[in-house]
Structures are given as C-alpha cells and as structure tokens.
Amino acid sequence: MPEFTHYAPPATGEPITLQNGKLNVPLHPIIPFIEGDGTGPDIWRASQRVFDAAVEKAYGGKRKIAWYEVYAGEKAFNKFNEWLPEDTLKALTEYIVSIKGPLTTPVGGGIRSLNVALRQELDLYVCQRPVRYFTGVPSPVKHPEQVDMVIFRENSEDIYAGVEWQEGTPEVEKVINFLRSEMGVKKIRFPETSGIGIKPVSREGTERLVRAAIEYALQHGRKSVTLVHKGNIMKFTEGAFKNWGYELAEREYSDKAFTWAQYDRIKAAEGQEAADKAQSEAQAAGKLIVKDVIADAFLQQILTRPAEYDVIATLNLNGDYVSDALAAQVGGIGIAPGANINYVTGHAVFEATHGTAPKYADLDKVNPGSVILSGVMMFEFMGWQEAADLITNALEKAIEQKVVTYDFARLMEGATEVKTSEFGDQIINNM
Ligand SMILES: NC(=O)C1=CN([C@@H]2O[C@H](COP(=O)(O)OP(=O)(O)OC[C@H]3O[C@@H](n4cnc5c(N)ncnc54)[C@H](OP(=O)(O)O)[C@@H]3O)[C@@H](O)[C@H]2O)C=CC1
Numbered sequence: 001m002p003e004f005t006h007y008a009p010p011a012t013g014e015p016i017t018l019q020n021g022k023l024n025v026p027l028h029p030i031i032p033f034i035e036g037d038g039t040g041p042d043i044w045r046a047s048q049r050v051f052d053a054a055v056e057k058a059y060g061g062k063r064k065i066a067w068y069e070v071y072a073g074e075k076a077f078n079k080f081n082e083w084l085p086e087d088t089l090k091a092l093t094e095y096i097v098s099i100k101g102p103l104t105t106p107v108g109g110g111i112r113s114l115n116v117a118l119r120q121e122l123d124l125y126v127c128q129r130p131v132r133y134f135t136g137v138p139s140p141v142k143h144p145e146q147v148d149m150v151i152f153r154e155n156s157e158d159i160y161a162g163v164e165w166q167e168g169t170p171e172v173e174k175v176i177n178f179l180r181s182e183m184g185v186k187k188i189r190f191p192e193t194s195g196i197g198i199k200p201v202s203r204e205g206t207e208r209l210v211r212a213a214i215e216y217a218l219q220h221g222r223k224s225v226t227l228v229h230k231g232n233i234m235k236f237t238e239g240a241f242k243n244w245g246y247e248l249a250e251r252e253y254s255d256k257a258f259t260w261a262q263y264d265r266i267k268a269a270e271g272q273e274a275a276d277k278a279q280s281e282a283q284a285a286g287k288l289i290v291k292d293v294i295a296d297a298f299l300q301q302i303l304t305r306p307a308e309y310d311v312i313a314t315l316n317l318n319g320d321y322v323s324d325a326l327a328a329q330v331g332g333i334g335i336a337p338g339a340n341i342n343y344v345t346g347h348a349v350f351e352a353t354h355g356t357a358p359k360y361a362d363l364d365k366v367n368p369g370s371v372i373l374s375g376v377m378m379f380e381f382m383g384w385q386e387a388a389d390l391i392t393n394a395l396e397k398a399i400e401q402k403v404v405t406y407d408f409a410r411l412m413e414g415a416t417e418v419k420t421s422e423f424g425d426q427i428i429n430n431m
C-alpha cells in the first residue's frame with residue numbers, strides 16, 4: 001500500500017483489486033470520493049445517503065462501503081495549499097473505483113482543468129455517458145423516449161489535452177515562427193496576435209476508444225456504433241479517427257460487425273443494390289452496424305431522428321458538446337451521469353456530466369440525480385446490480401410522483417419542488 005501524507009484510508013474496509021482482468025470487489029470495499037466544488041458538497045451529501053441506503057436495503061448489512069474522502073479543487077487548496085494532492089492520485093490508483101463531484105476550472109487563465117488532469121494521470125481513456133429518458137421528465141423535444149444512446153468520448157487527447165500557448169508570449173512566437181518558416185504554413189491569419197492550440201489524435205488512442213465502444217455495443221445487444229467526427233475539415237485528426245475506427249472494426253470484429261466503409265466499397269464495385277443487400281444480410285445476421293456522421297449534421301439529426309443513433313464513439317471535444325446537447329433532450333444535465341474508465345487497468349472515476357453550477361452553491365437546490373445515477377453506473381461496474389436497480393427504480397418513482405428539484409419543477413405541471421437533500425430523502429423513502 002502506498003504511503004499517504006495528509007489523509008489515509010479508513011481503518012475498516014478492503015481494497016477492490018483486479019484479478020485476471022476482472023474486478024474483485026470485497027464485501028466492504030474502500031471507495032475514495034471527492035466532494036467537489038460549488039454545488040458539489042450539497043450534491044454529495046444527498047448522494048452518499050442514497051448510496052448507503054441502497055446498499056443497506058439490498059444486502060441487509062452484509063455489504064457496506066467504507067468511504068474514503070480524498071481532496072481536489074478548492075477544498076484541497078484551502079486545506080493543503082494544493083489543487084490536486086499526491087495522496088488523491090495515490091488513492092484513486094490504489095483503490096481502482098472512485099466517484100467525484102464537479103471541480104471548477106477558471107476560463108481563459110488560472111489552473112488547468114483538474115478533471116482533465118485526473119483523466120490524464122489515470123489514463124482513463126473512455127468518458128462513458130449514457131443518455132436515456134425517464135418517463136415524466138420535462139423535455140424540450142416531442143419524442144424524448146426515442147433518445148437512448150451511450151456516448152463513448154475519447155478522454156485523453158484532442159485539442160482538449162491542453163497543449164496550447166498564450167498570445168503574446170515568447171513561446172507562441174517560437175511556435176508560430178516554426179510553423180511559418182519551417183513548415184511553410186501561410187494560413188495563420190493574424191500571426192502577431194494569435195494564441196496556438198495543438199490537436200493530437202493518434203491511431204492508438206482512437207483504436208482503444210472505438211474498441212471499447214464496439215465491445216460495449218456487442219455486450220449490450222446494441223444495433224450500431226456511430227463514429228462522430230469533423231473529418232472533412234480536420235482530415236488528419238478527425239478524418240483519421242473515422243478511418244482508423246473503420247479499420248479497427250473490420251480487422252478485429254469482421255465476424256460481428258458490418259461497416260459503412262464496407263458498404264461504400266461494395267457499392268463502388270458492384271452497385272448500390274449489392275451494397276444494400278450486403279447490409280441487410282449483415283443486419284439479419286445480427287451484426288453490429290458501424291457507421292459515421294459528420295459532427296454538425298449529427299447535432300441536427302439527434303434532434304430530428306434520434307432513433308437512428310445508438311452507441312456513439314467520438315473525439316474529446318465533440319464528446320463534450322454532444323454530452324450536454326443530448327442530456328438537454330432528456331431533461332437536462334441534472335440527471336446526466338458518466339464515468340471515466342480505463343477498460344484495461346479497470347480504473348474508473350464516476351462523475352456527473354455537469355459542472356459546479358456556482359450560482360447555486362450551498363443553496364441545497366440543484367438536482368443530485370447526475371451524481372446519484374453515476375453511482376448507479378459505479379454499482380453496475382462493481383457487480384452490485386441490486387443496489388443499482390433499487391436506486392434507479394426509486395428515482396424513477398420520485399419523478400413519477402412529481403417530487404423534483406427546481407430544474408424539473410419549473411417545467412412540470414403540478415410538481416412539488418424539493419431541495420437537493422429532500423430529493424435524496426424521497427429516493428430513499430421510495431426504495
Ligand atoms: N467534470 C466536471 O467536474 C465539470 C466541471 N465543469 C466546471 O464547472 C464550472 C461551471 O461550468 P458551467 O459551464 O456553468 O456548467 P455547469 O454544468 O456547472 O452549469 C450550467 C447550468 O447547468 C444547469 N445545471 C448544472 N448542474 C445542475 C444540477 N446538478 N441540477 C440542475 N441543473 C444543473 C444549471 O442550469 P440553469 O442555469 O438553467 O438552472 C447551470 O446553470 C466551470 O468551472 C467548468 O469548468 C463543467 C463541466 C464538467
């Protein structure tokens with residue numbers, strides 16, 4: 001076990017371990033949590049009570065989580081003068097499965113995202129965000145029930161990785177000079193006053209993300225995986241993502257998947273009828289369809305034809321935008337869960353899609369649903385399905401009862417608006 005400097009794990013409880021690629025979850029697993037900034041503390045308090053109640057109800061005391069508070073963000077800075085203490089990284093590494101509230105990232109300067117740093121440090125290369133409709137949730141679209149997608153967002157590269165230089169610095173001047181004098185770049189419109197960002201996208205990074213999406217789709221009987229990219233414009237990054245994704249699907253899943261790249265090749269060689277026939281036969285044989293769409297068209301099609309999309313594999317920044325857009329269709333980011341996962345090492349940090357919503361901090365007001373449903377994903381990941389189901393059903397029932405937080409109440413007729421903590425109580429009472 002690593003040495004911890006500021007905060008040690010609880011004395012009771014055992015670590016989750018990984019054996020032959022499978023998680024070994026003890027009866028009393030130590031699970032580190034980060035409360036989060038802004039609305040994080042309110043949300044975490046309600047969520048933790050819901051998790052403990054579900055585990056108690058499901059297993060009658062046989063199983064129990066040994067929670068281990070670890071620090072990041074403002075709480076860490078105030079206590080230890082560090083934004084992301086080494087103890088936290090050690091704990092998340094050692095105990096494999098953890099959960100966190102949102103952490104603030106300042107805009108245009110200041111510290112870089114701690115959320116991104118955690119994903120990079122633990123190499124959590126998949127950001128997995130399921131988006132489904134809960135009956136009764138107010139939605140801005142006519143058929144929210146048609147939205148049932150799982151986003152696999154690449155989580156370690158892209159413009160999101162934070163490789164950039166600020167306008168006016170000697171560093172940016174050096175980069176711009178290099179690009180212009182050694183690389184023949186003529187397209188920087190205002191070279192004297194530009195900041196520069198770099199967009200690394202690799203074959204390996206793409207393959208591991210697309211593999212995770214395909215594996216998930218096959219295991220869960222999903223119909224398609226769609227590669228979402230802007231490869232017409234960013235040819236060697238987003239375009240390569242599409243090509244590498246198709247190549248991987250054809251190389252590793254030739255007996256289980258049929259790709260639109262195959263379709264296009266058959267069409268070019270034998271005509272459209274033959275290509276349509278090949279795709280129909282693949283579908284009839286239960287094969288997964290791997291297709292692609294350009295990101296801007298995708299954003300309009302998820303509104304007009306959501307039923308055509310199922311599992312989504314996309315790059316980091318697209319995935320960030322798509323996550324919030326899809327969440328809005330099924331009632332907003334108050335109930336949008338997620339997980340950052342390395343499917344090879346088993347490490348997973350569960351977290352909501354939303355941020356710290358600072359204007360609501362400490363008002364006991366916002367919806368804790370996203371962190372609660374992230375906990376459901378965590379229990380499923382641990383194999384504690386009974387606890388997961390208890391929470392999902394109880395949350396569905398609270399919505400049915402129209403006992404909801406402000407975000408739903410303002411759009412629902414006849415709703416009773418409750419506080420964050422009271423919504424947690426309602427879920428517990430419904431178990
Ligand atoms: N993984 C993470 O930790 C993330 C961190 N962030 C960080 O959070 C900070 C704030 O970001 P911001 O862009 O304002 O985005 P937020 O997601 O924090 O908030 C945007 C809006 O979403 C709604 N919202 C957010 N959380 C909830 C909730 N729990 N229940 C109901 N509604 C909710 C509110 O809408 P309304 O105003 O309509 O009520 C809110 O004003 C930034 O520093 C950002 O970097 C952002 C995303 C993820």
Ligand SMILES: O=C(O)CCC(=O)C(=O)O
Nearest residue numbers: 104105113115116320353
């Ligand atoms: O790290 C942040 O502050 C924002 C991250 C974010 O928006 C996301 O992961 O969806």
Ligand SMILES: [Mg+2]
Nearest residue numbers: 320323324353
């Ligand atoms: Mg986001």
